Amino acid sequence: MEALLEQIFNGVSLGSILLIVALGLSFSFGQMGVINMAHGELIMIGAYTPYFLQSESGWFDGGAAGTAFVVALPLGFLAAGLVGVAMERTLLRRMVGRPLDTLLVTFGVSLILQQAARDTFGAPNVDVVSPTWLTGRWELLGVVMPHRRLFIIALVMLAVAALSAFLATRPEGRRMRAVMQNRDLAEVSGLSTRRVDRTTFFLGSALAGLAGVAVSLVGSVGSQVGTGYIVDAFLVVIVGGLGKLRGAIVGALALGLLNAFSEFWTSASIGKAVVFVAVIAFLQFRPNGLVSFRTRGLVA
Amino acid sequence: MGGELAVDGLCVAYGRTEVLFDVDLLVPSGSLVCLMGRNGVGKSTLLNAVAGLLPRTRGSIRFDGAEVSGVRAHKRARMGIGYVPQGHAVFPQLTAMENLLVVLERAGRSDRSVLDEVLDIFPALATLLDRPAGLLSGGQAKQLAIARALVTRPKLLVLDEPTEGIQPSIIHEIEDTIAALHATTGMTMLLVEQYVEFALRLADRYAVMDGGHIVSAGTTTDVDLTAFNDLLAV
Numbered sequence: 001m002e003a004l005l006e007q008i009f010n011g012v013s014l015g016s017i018l019l020i021v022a023l024g025l026s027f028s029f030g031q032m033g034v035i036n037m038a039h040g041e042l043i044m045i046g047a048y049t050p051y052f053l054q055s056e057s058g059w060f061d062g063g064a065a066g067t068a069f070v071v072a073l074p075l076g077f078l079a080a081g082l083v084g085v086a087m088e089r090t091l092l093r094r095m096v097g098r099p100l101d102t103l104l105v106t107f108g109v110s111l112i113l114q115q116a117a118r119d120t121f122g123a124p125n126v127d128v129v130s131p132t133w134l135t136g137r138w139e140l141l142g143v144v145m146p147h148r149r150l151f152i153i154a155l156v157m158l159a160v161a162a163l164s165a166f167l168a169t170r171p172e173g174r175r176m177r178a179v180m181q182n183r184d185l186a187e188v189s190g191l192s193t194r195r196v197d198r199t200t201f202f203l204g205s206a207l208a209g210l211a212g213v214a215v216s217l218v219g220s221v222g223s224q225v226g227t228g229y230i231v232d233a234f235l236v237v238i239v240g241g242l243g244k245l246r247g248a249i250v251g252a253l254a255l256g257l258l259n260a261f262s263e264f265w266t267s268a269s270i271g272k273a274v275v276f277v278a279v280i281a282f283l284q285f286r287p288n289g290l291v292s293f294r295t296r297g298l299v300a
Numbered sequence: 301m302g303g304e305l306a307v308d309g310l311c312v313a314y315g316r317t318e319v320l321f322d323v324d325l326l327v328p329s330g331s332l333v334c335l336m337g338r339n340g341v342g343k344s345t346l347l348n349a350v351a352g353l354l355p356r357t358r359g360s361i362r363f364d365g366a367e368v369s370g371v372r373a374h375k376r377a378r379m380g381i382g383y384v385p386q387g388h389a390v391f392p393q394l395t396a397m398e399n400l401l402v403v404l405e406r407a408g409r410s411d412r413s414v415l416d417e418v419l420d421i422f423p424a425l426a427t428l429l430d431r432p433a434g435l436l437s438g439g440q441a442k443q444l445a446i447a448r449a450l451v452t453r454p455k456l457l458v459l460d461e462p463t464e465g466i467q468p469s470i471i472h473e474i475e476d477t478i479a480a481l482h483a484t485t486g487m488t489m490l491l492v493e494q495y496v497e498f499a500l501r502l503a504d505r506y507a508v509m510d511g512g513h514i515v516s517a518g519t520t521t522d523v524d525l526t527a528f529n530d531l532l533a534v
């Protein structure tokens with residue numbers, strides 16, 4: 001029983017990371033038809049941010065690692081968001097609606113960013129020092145819940161709540177939803193879809209950066225730190241449906257749990273295969289994802 | 301008033317397939333021009349090109365004297381071209397109110413009096429504002445789509461088959477609203493319409509398309525429709 005609850009806890013914790021990673025992917029694909037293979041490297045930027053502050057900047061010497069981590073949260077968010085916008089400005093906006101081109105180009109960008117990280121921080125993995133207030137653990141019904149994982153779950157819940165409030169009530173959020181639902185209609189209604197694209201890309205990228213800061217708590221950080229999450233996050237997008245918050249939440253939890261359980265009952269690599277088979281089986285009867293959603297165009 | 305549209309020698313293609321050939325069309329300021337023709341002759345293509353969703357291969361599109369063929373669609377909308385595309389032209393998962401707000405808010409405009417104005421024109425919408433637009437009936441969605449275009453206070457209103465696929469009872473409502481809007485505001489309008497009687501009752505001028513060409517055009521006072529019955533048969 002404890003083992004079962006522990007797997008559920010692990011699944012929710014993994015699922016919450018997958019969720020904010022998947023949201024960015026799903027927004028940029030749903031709105032602009034961009035398949036962003038460099039999304040994992042935005043996670044990497046976020047993950048290196050606390051390391052940079054703690055170990056390279058020299059700004060937080062003398063036992064201020066915890067403060068550095070707290071500063072890293074908004075900074076990683078911002079840094080990844082800006083890199084994402086730079087990518088959108090220079091490359092992707094020329095390729096709106098051409099997913100295959102964006103796939104190739106962003107794959108190249110992802111290699112360049114990984115190499116840049118190795119050049120800057122060295123090839124070996126590095127470790128981020130967790131704040132002392134996150135080193136403890138809770139035990140509930142025999143389930144061990146490290147504070148770090150609880151913190152990640154809370155952070156994601158907060159981020160998702162903020163995001164949905166933004167989408168529901170802010171004019172910028174409304175514009176994002178409008179462009180996602182009907183790009184051509186938004187244009188002829190006087191909305192600059194390119195400007196809205198920039199907001200969307202910033203938010204999606206920034207969320208990946210935030211996820212990166214979070215995952216630096218639960219593992220070591222290297223140039224490949226993002227790639228591990230990105231495949232599963234793509235699966236979440238496929239299962240959850242495009243541009244849908246609710247679908248993504250359910251998809252991420254399902255995939256997190258599926259991952260946790262299949263690794264528990266079988267070995268890790270067979271576990272991955274089980275997940276893939278489950279996703280393929282799922283798509284047999286819900287080809288449009290959990291919440292089907294179609295982007296309409298007037299012309300195409 | 302303004303809102304004059306002058307299309308000259310316009311050619312438009314989808315990839316390598318040419319669809320519009322040398323199209324000339326004049327919509328004088330304050331007039332209502334009706335564009336007719338069977339399905340697939342290029343009416344919607346012409347309107348999409350005017351609105352800025354399709355690039356031209358040749359020719360010019362002038363709006364109030366300014367060349368707009370290189371201007372992006374949202375800029376044309378801000379210049380005063382309001383477009384109600386064919387079909388379900390609403391944001392389905394935004395509420396009816398949000399459909400209007402998203403357009404109203406875009407330049408940070410705080411002037412909400414225009415909302416009251418369009419709700420006066422379409423009183424039926426007032427009780428539906430909280431409903432997602434995707435759940436509206438065809439007629440309600442069409443009214444919302446027209447209202448959405450009016451929120452931008454266009455000088456030229458372009459309507460693509462506003463009565464298509466709508467219950468007969470509501471068709472008349474929409475027809476009357478368009479007629480009243482034109483009569484009271486004098487707004488310049490370009491209308492694609494399959495109901496020829498309605499079109500001719502309303503319009504000052506007409507144009508008939510076939511195979512990507514304008515094959516006939518003139519004022520509605522001296523039109524002999526029997527001459528192109530075969531061009532209008534659906």
Ligand SMILES: Nc1ncnc2c1ncn2[C@@H]1O[C@H](COP(=O)(O)OP(=O)(O)O)[C@@H](O)[C@H]1O
Nearest residue numbers: 299300314319338339340341342343344345346
């Ligand atoms: N997105 C498109 N791609 C390729 N061809 C198209 C597209 N849309 C319309 N067409 C073609 O262009 C022609 C004109 O279509 P359209 O302008 O929609 O006609 P109408 O509005 O008069 O019914 C048709 O032959 C149609 O098949």
Ligand SMILES: [Mg+2]
Nearest residue numbers: 343344345386
């Ligand atoms: Mg048409």
